[in-house]
Amino acid sequence: MSLKIKTENLKISSAKIGEIEKIILLENKEENKKFVWQGTYEEHIKEINSSSDFLLTFKECKSKKIVGFSLVNINKKSNVFELRRIVISEKGKGYGRESIFGLMNYAFNKKNINRFWLDVYTDNVVAIELYKKLGMTFEGTLRESYKSERGYLDQMIFSILKKEFKTKYQNTNIIK
Secondary structure (H helix, E strand, C coil), X not given: CCCEEECCCEEEEECCHHHHHHHHHXXXXXXXXXXXXXXXXXXXXXXXXXXXXXXXXXXXXXCCCEEEEEEEEEECCCCEEEEEEEEECCCCCCHHHHHHHHHHHHHHHCCCCCEEEEEEECCCXXXXXXXXXXXXXXXXEEEEEEEECCEEEEEEEEEEXXXXXXXXXXXXXXXX
């Protein structure tokens, strides 16, 4: 299944095989790699061919250049949308907020998802503030749940439910 989302400044769509090298470069950039898991070319091929995982690129509408990507999982049985990975190359332009909001809007209004969730390392302060601003609820911390070259890392869980999203954004013209 191919996924396509249009926001004010971005086109979010299923990644193509020819875009994997750019995704790997973004994952491995110094400012990104301590916050996201790095996939191999073969793993990204599997994600592109999966029926439940979606490797997505974010492209500027005007220039059509890739300004980020994400990996999401849709659990159709439980109506759950998991944002597994997100990287924005053009920081400070609002693309992170716009892309996550676009994904939430798509999940709740196009796919009838009930729960949208993600995990984030506790030292990713910028992302944590963004998730709070978007109305996500902090559910708890998975203590020392991931081992990396930085040692054992804690992961914070954030989520938003469909009813919370509708309440928060019902008086805006953003929800379609």
